[in-house]
Amino acid sequence: MEEMSSFPGITRREFLKFCGALGVMIGVSRLAAPEIADALATLARRPVVIWSQFQECTGCSVNLLQARRPNIAQVILRAISLDYQEVVMASAGDQAEGLFQKALDRGGFYYVCEGAIATDQPYAMTVGGKTSVEIVKAAYPRAKVTIAIGSCACFGNIQAAYPNPTGAKGIGDFLRNEGGFPDARVVNISRCPGQAEDMLSTLLYIVTNNKIPALDPIGRPEHLYRNLIHDKCERRKHFDNGQFIRAFGDDGTRKGWCWAMVGCRGPLAYAPCPTNKWNGGLSWCIDNGPCTGCSEPGFWDTLTPFYDRSPDVELPDGIHPSTIGAIVTGATVAGIAAHAVGQTLTHRMGHGAVMETVPGAEATDEEATEEAESAGAPPSSDGADRPPAGNDRQEGE
Amino acid sequence: MARKIVIDPVTRIEGHLRVTAVVEDGVVTDAWNTTTLFRGFEIFMKNRDPRDIWHFAMRICGVCPTAHGWNGVRASEMAMGVGRMDDATRLVRNMMEASQIAYDHILWFYVLNAFDYVNVPNALRAKPTTPALRAVQDQVRAVVESGQLGPFAGQYWDHPGYKLPPELDLELTAHYLLAIEAQQTANDAGAVIMGGKFPMIMNYAPGGVTQLPPPEQIAFFKSRMTIVKKFIDDIMIPDLLAIAPHYMDLANEGKGHGNYLSWGVLDEKSQDPYDRLFPRGGIFAKDLTDTLGFLSTKPGAAVVPVRKVDPDDTRMFTGHSWFSDGTGNGRHPLEVGQEDIEFTQLAPIDGPELPGEKYDWTQAVRYGNDSLPMEVGPLAQMLVSYGSGRAEARAVVDSTLRAIGAPGKIELLQSDLGRIAARVLKAKINIDNAVRWAEELEALGPKAPVNSMPEVPESGVGKGGWDAPRGALCHWVRIKDHRVDTFSAVPASNWNFSPRDDKGVRGPVEECLVGHTVEDAERPLEILRLVHSFDP
Numbered sequence: 004m005e006e007m008s009s010f011p012g013i014t015r016r017e018f019l020k021f022c023g024a025l026g027v028m029i030g031v032s033r034l035a036a037p038e039i040a041d042a043l044a045t046l047a048r049r050p051v052v053i054w055s056q057f058q059e060c061t062g063c064s065v066n067l068l069q070a071r072r073p074n075i076a077q078v079i080l081r082a083i084s085l086d087y088q089e090v091v092m093a094s095a096g097d098q099a100e101g102l103f104q105k106a107l108d109r110g111g112f113y114y115v116c117e118g119a120i121a122t123d124q125p126y127a128m129t130v131g132g133k134t135s136v137e138i139v140k141a142a143y144p145r146a147k148v149t150i151a152i153g154s155c156a157c158f159g160n161i162q163a164a165y166p167n168p169t170g171a172k173g174i175g176d177f178l179r180n181e182g183g184f185p186d187a188r189v190v191n192i193s194r195c196p197g198q199a200e201d202m203l204s205t206l207l208y209i210v211t212n213n214k215i216p217a218l219d220p221i222g223r224p225e226h227l228y229r230n231l232i233h234d235k236c237e238r239r240k241h242f243d244n245g246q247f248i249r250a251f252g253d254d255g256t257r258k259g260w261c262w263a264m265v266g267c268r269g270p271l272a273y274a275p276c277p278t279n280k281w282n283g284g285l286s287w288c289i290d291n292g293p294c295t296g297c298s299e300p301g302f303w304d305t306l307t308p309f310y311d312r313s314p315d316v317e318l319p320d321g322i323h324p325s326t327i328g329a330i331v332t333g334a335t336v337a338g339i340a341a342h343a344v345g346q347t348l349t350h351r352m353g354h355g356a357v358m359e360t361v362p363g364a365e366a367t368d369e370e371a372t373e374e375a376e377s378a379g380a381p382p383s384s385d386g387a388d389r390p391p392a393g394n395d396r397q398e399g400e
Numbered sequence: 401m402a403r404k405i406v407i408d409p410v411t412r413i414e415g416h417l418r419v420t421a422v423v424e425d426g427v428v429t430d431a432w433n434t435t436t437l438f439r440g441f442e443i444f445m446k447n448r449d450p451r452d453i454w455h456f457a458m459r460i461c462g463v464c465p466t467a468h469g470w471n472g473v474r475a476s477e478m479a480m481g482v483g484r485m486d487d488a489t490r491l492v493r494n495m496m497e498a499s500q501i502a503y504d505h506i507l508w509f510y511v512l513n514a515f516d517y518v519n520v521p522n523a524l525r526a527k528p529t530t531p532a533l534r535a536v537q538d539q540v541r542a543v544v545e546s547g548q549l550g551p552f553a554g555q556y557w558d559h560p561g562y563k564l565p566p567e568l569d570l571e572l573t574a575h576y577l578l579a580i581e582a583q584q585t586a587n588d589a590g591a592v593i594m595g596g597k598f599p600m601i602m603n604y605a606p607g608g609v610t611q612l613p614p615p616e617q618i619a620f621f622k623s624r625m626t627i628v629k630k631f632i633d634d635i636m637i638p639d640l641l642a643i644a645p646h647y648m649d650l651a652n653e654g655k656g657h658g659n660y661l662s663w664g665v666l667d668e669k670s671q672d673p674y675d676r677l678f679p680r681g682g683i684f685a686k687d688l689t690d691t692l693g694f695l696s697t698k699p700g701a702a703v704v705p706v707r708k709v710d711p712d713d714t715r716m717f718t719g720h721s722w723f724s725d726g727t728g729n730g731r732h733p734l735e736v737g738q739e740d741i742e743f744t745q746l747a748p749i750d751g752p753e754l755p756g757e758k759y760d761w762t763q764a765v766r767y768g769n770d771s772l773p774m775e776v777g778p779l780a781q782m783l784v785s786y787g788s789g790r791a792e793a794r795a796v797v798d799s800t801l802r803a804i805g806a807p808g809k810i811e812l813l814q815s816d817l818g819r820i821a822a823r824v825l826k827a828k829i830n831i832d833n834a835v836r837w838a839e840e841l842e843a844l845g846p847k848a849p850v851n852s853m854p855e856v857p858e859s860g861v862g863k864g865g866w867d868a869p870r871g872a873l874c875h876w877v878r879i880k881d882h883r884v885d886t887f888s889a890v891p892a893s894n895w896n897f898s899p900r901d902d903k904g905v906r907g908p909v910e911e912c913l914v915g916h917t918v919e920d921a922e923r924p925l926e927i928l929r930l931v932h933s934f935d936p
Binding site: 047048049051056058059060061062063064065066067068071075076079080083084085088089090091092093094095096097098099100101120124126127128129130131133160161162163165166167168169171195196199228250251252256257281283285286287288290291292293295297307308310311349378383 | 406408413416423436437438444449456459460461507512520543550553555576580583584587593594602607608740743748749782846877917
């Protein structure tokens with residue numbers, strides 16, 4: 004943006020840069036950029052992506068337009084054929100519906116879903132006169148891989164908050180339990196909104212490798228969601244040292260201390276926030292306030308009230324909760340139980356992501372173990388554009 | 401012969417929308433808008449902790465969550481007994497909102513709206529004048545020749561309503577790509593750097609904001625907003641002026657009821673809603689005909705009579721919504737819920753059947769004792785600013801009218817084209833003032849108070865009243881037994897895309913559609929233009 008004369012997505016050099024960023028995001032070396040570029044370039048047709056929006060706020064689509072690792076314009080012009088996406092597509096009405104139907108008839112597309120399925124009140128969500136129930140049941144079996152972006156499509160999210168007036172459900176939950184696809188597999192990219200860069204890099208990994216990454220017990224790519232936010236948080240040292248913000252704007256806030264006492268849910272949520280961050284890696288929630296745990300199923304019910312310290316967060320040794328102000332009840336964490344299965348929760352996990360083959364998709368390689376140092380890739384090397392993050396502040400003492 | 405047209409889905413919008421119109425001899429004779437999404441916010445907000453409201457409320461709209469955040473946090477603050485905001489809180493919230501307005505209006509002008517006017521395939525016929533434009537043209541050609549048109553597929557590109565010469569189509573296509581970066585930069589400036597991410601910011605909290613942004617964040621805001629200002633001044637405004645002369649026929653289409661409403665947005669030091677950068681106010685069609693109104697032809701002398709307006713004069717009707725008739729009944733939003741759902745049927749797209757008695761998940765929102773349908777959005781904000789005598793609004797409106805050869809003809813703004821112009825001009829006033837908020841914040845020093853989180857009281861009532869980028873937005877909350885008893889939100893699209901009210905009066909967009917030209921009923925490009933001019 005600073006050089007307004009350059010247009011994105013145009014030259015081979017920029018495309019290689021894009022592929023390099025992509026390589027880093029999906030956990031292979033930046034040096035693999037030419038291979039990724041060739042893999043994309045040698046496809047006879049750009050892979051078709053169809054994007055449905057159900058019960059949603061369009062926030063995931065808006066985050067898609069914020070993506071720059073990889074850059075969204077380059078993705079659309081060079082890497083994929085985004086044949087149906089309501090926010091960006093030129094056509095509307097029956098023209099748009101015709102494109103959707105054409106993709107379904109051909110099959111073999113990559114299906115991205117944003118938003119929840121309205122199951123109890125199906126007409127609470129229609130597109131082209133069809134309910135979300137009808138649309139997803141028709142599209143899922145024709146798709147090569149289905150990706151749920153954002154916590155609505157993954158787990159139902161806000162419209163599923165008690166008492167869930169419309170019977171909102173996540174895509175996978177609906178397909179497996181009501182939709183007639185008991186073995187349905189959906190790749191979940193949770194958080195609210197869905198982090199589009201995570202989704203795009205996962206999608207393009209699947210495209211170039213013809214397999215999906217290993218998933219955790221609730222359907223999320225393990226290499227992205229294996230760590231507690233808390234364990235990778237750059238403010239973790241303040242938690243360990245008992246240095247807490249007690250009220251917004253206090254001295255501890257100015258020093259960049261830990262938000263746990265004012266409600267941070269980082270110790271209860273699994274997501275690559277501390278490493279991948281948001282909006283091109285510029286910032287993340289913890290730079291500016293406490294985490295709400297938006298990557299976890301049911302967080303509107305299980306992790307609220309947001310501003311009360313959760314009793315499920317164990318404090319470091321030597322600090323007794325009774326010295327720390329109000330303790331409020333209510334939080335139980337569905338995600339925790341799910342995660343405890345087959346996972347070691349340690350502070351620093353350095354293992355690469357184990358990939359597994361997509362059922363129904365032809366695998367080209369054996370299982371690969373990638374060399375990702377962490378789920379989150381470091382931001383791209385053109386660091387000159389990086390802003391000063393709030394947490395870089397020097398401590399006063 | 402009369403013919404039914406259904407556009408479902410209307411694309412390039414937030415959420416889900418159907419428009420049904422009857423077209424006879426090239427003119428719309430009747431119209432209905434139907435929101436095809438219901439989630440039930442007012443139901444699941446019950447019994448929550450009042451401090452959490454704003455986090456929930458942001459999920460009403462992922463395109464403009466910052467304005468929902470402001471309304472939610474302010475409504476809960478008022479209900480918890482917080483009066484004025486700390487000055488630092490006011491300024492941080494202004495900076496966040498300015499960032500959102502800048503991103504939103506750029507995104508709307510290029511990504512959501514431009515394809516109705518800019519013919520992308522036609523750009524291939526242009527003779528590029530610079531290497532950069534040639535590169536863009538080559539890229540467009542590569543996409544077209546690949547046979548995989550992606551987002552460009554299926555539009556009515558051969559419609560005679562596309563009027564730009566190929567060179568302009570190419571330039572605007574290039575600017576579309578730049579605009580994707582420009583809207584990211586606008587978001588980065590405030591929402592991302594101070595809010596943690598976009599959409600869904602993290603730095604508001606009842607009683608203020610979570611922290612005083614450190615100096616590096618404020619400096620970042622200023623530098624990024626300066627870049628965005630360059631984009632708006634050097635690219636977006638010239639684009640508006642380049643396009644407008646080719647579409648002057650659209651300055652006479654889509655007038656509608658002629659009532660305009662703004663709750664105002666961006667607080668000055670007084671925190672008086674009538675003193676905001678975009679002030680609160682209402683303009684009523686009746687006043688316009690009673691006075692000289694827009695009739696003046698002398699530049700700068702047009703009279704636009706503005707009245708004071710109160711969010712508590714908002715009234716809800718459900719006779720044509722999928723809620724029981726007794727739910728609305730012309731009552732205040734806090735007295736109306738969403739719980740008595742009465743879904744009847746969604747009319748089939750094919751066949752002659754028109755929408756039934758009940759046809760919308762949106763309740764009809766009306767203003768005051770006369771239950772008037774009100775248009776909200778940048779056109780309303782600019783007219784209210786103009787009528788309130790704001791120098792900046794008068795300067796940009798008058799100079800734009802002169803530039804398109806219609807000096808003083810402010811009534812031309814009441815149209816499809818006028819709404820586009822108003823949104824671009826509002827973007828300019830917003831960006832011209834953005835850095836000022838940051839400088840005022842810096843002047844408060846590093847110890848300025850930013851938060852006094854209140855205790856949740858046993859009971860209380862509060863409201864917001866702060867425009868989203870797409871128009872008037874207000875949240876209300878009532879606290880009982882320390883919990884949320886009632887929450888209600890009336891966003892901009894509830895005003896503009898209201899269905900008929902219980903008296904049968906059409907909503908603002910429905911009314912604008914009636915009488916609108918539709919050259920070719922098979923390809924209703926003009927309906928998309930009108931609907932998009934409201935930024936649904």
